[in-house]
Amino acid sequence: MDTSTNITYLTLEGHVELEKYRYVYFLICLFVYILIISSNFVVLSVIYTNKCLHEPMYIFISALLCNSLCGATAIYPKLLIDFLSEKQYISFEACIFQAFVIYTYGASEFTLLTAMAYDRYVSICKPLQYSTLVKMSTVKKLLFLCWFVPSCENSITMILTSRLHLCKYKLDRIYCNNYSIVKLSCDDISINNVCGLLVLTVAVFPPVIFIIFSYAQILTVCLKNSKDFRNKALQTCFPHLFIFITFTVTSCFEVINSRFDNNVPHIFSMIMSVENQVISPLINPVIYGFKLQDIWSRIKKMVRRKKANIFY
Numbered sequence: 001m002d003t004s005t006n007i008t009y010l011t012l013e014g015h016v017e018l019e020k021y022r023y024v025y026f027l028i029c030l031f032v033y034i035l036i037i038s039s040n041f042v043v044l045s046v047i048y049t050n051k052c053l054h055e056p057m058y059i060f061i062s063a064l065l066c067n068s069l070c071g072a073t074a075i076y077p078k079l080l081i082d083f084l085s086e087k088q089y090i091s092f093e094a095c096i097f098q099a100f101v102i103y104t105y106g107a108s109e110f111t112l113l114t115a116m117a118y119d120r121y122v123s124i125c126k127p128l129q130y131s132t133l134v135k136m137s138t139v140k141k142l143l144f145l146c147w148f149v150p151s152c153e154n155s156i157t158m159i160l161t162s163r164l165h166l167c168k169y170k171l172d173r174i175y176c177n178n179y180s181i182v183k184l185s186c187d188d189i190s191i192n193n194v195c196g197l198l199v200l201t202v203a204v205f206p207p208v209i210f211i212i213f214s215y216a217q218i219l220t221v222c223l224k225n226s227k228d229f230r231n232k233a234l235q236t237c238f239p240h241l242f243i244f245i246t247f248t249v250t251s252c253f254e255v256i257n258s259r260f261d262n263n264v265p266h267i268f269s270m271i272m273s274v275e276n277q278v279i280s281p282l283i284n285p286v287i288y289g290f291k292l293q294d295i296w297s298r299i300k301k302m303v304r305r306k307k308a309n310i311f312y
Helices: 018-049 056-073 076-083 092-125 127-133 136-162 178-182 190-223 227-259 266-277 279-291 293-311
Strands: 009-012 089-091
Touching: 009 092, 018 056, 018 076, 018 279, 018 293, 056 076, 056 092, 056 136, 056 266, 056 279, 089 092, 092 127, 092 136, 092 178, 092 190, 092 227, 136 178, 136 190, 178 190, 190 227, 227 266, 227 279, 266 279, 279 293
Parallel strands: none
Antiparallel strands: 009 089
């Protein structure tokens, strides 16, 4: 704690053998971050530059990719700086802000996946009503809610955390999360724990229940229709379902890891803590880029034009 400027600093002590492997960590982290930015940007640029893709499904995909970029940017630049720094520290306020952005990214991922499930549900189960139920104005409202609601939910927990008095200043993590910050306090943290559990429940369970319900309905409709209809429906639904399952599983691991990190090897705990900022931001553009023919065909055209410009 810096008493001269009245700013509280926390040291991040979760790094594993940083002195020995700092440049290896830096290069790996930099490569992953560049790969995340470039892969997401390629799909976003394809959707943006092709007006025929300015439809609800692709707009939701763009929002999901933008959310992934926000989540990755909340952690990678700070990690890269820490890898090359002699001391790894962060101010209490910046730590809370980083945790807020990461938590909002995670909660927004679930709300965006829910909005995409609604879009697929109406498209397949109620095709005649699609233009009425999924208008562009509806898409804008859904996108606003997908980010606004998680921001409000996480603001409550972060405000409660910011009011705590700390008696410890060493964070056994490589980035900030709310539960790790709360454990540094000497105050009664029962309210924080209850609020955190409540926010987690509201942020995760309603979206998961709705997505499961919507896909149960989609499956029922697919089984009643022709093989061509099933193939086309499943082709558009598979990327969304795969990403939903992957993100849900990795999120469960992160929640369990943050609560029981003292009972697992430290290096395993650190790997598990960053998986959501690695797996989802990398998988999302790859899955949507390869599995949706409208996007993949335009990516191939873009690559061919780039090659032609190089050779001519």
